[in-house]
Amino acid sequence: MSIYVGNLAYEVTDADLNTVFSDYGSVKRIHIPTDRETGRPRGFAFVEMDTEEEESKAIDTLDGAEWMGRSMKVNQARPRN
Known part of the structure; x- marks a missing residue:
């Protein structure tokens, strides 16, 4: 399974996301398109x-949750069509 994280500030980096998500477990991979x-x-x-x-x-x-001045949208990623 993969997590979709939307409504992010354009300045967000892999390291920023790793810091936030590592509070909930071990992060295997982060991809910012x-x-x-x-x-x-x-x-x-x-x-x-x-x-x-x-x-x-x-x-x-x-x-x-409010993060970097924006309300994050976090849900299970849907499979690509």
């Missing part, structure tokens, strides 16, 4: 953790 033309982050990310239990705990706690 960038715009192909500008190279600028697109305002969302995907986070993978070691267990589904850790991911569920992070989703339940962080969805709607």
Whole structure:
């Protein structure tokens, strides 16, 4: 499973997300997609953790939480079409 994290500030880095999500378990991977033309982050990310239990705990706690002046949208990532 992977976690979708939306409504992020464009300045957010992998290290920032790792700091936030490591409070809920071990972070395996973080991916912050960038715009192909500008190279600028697109305002969302995907986070993978070691267990589904850790991911569920992070989703339940962080969805709607205020971080860096924005209300995060955190839920289970949907499979790509």
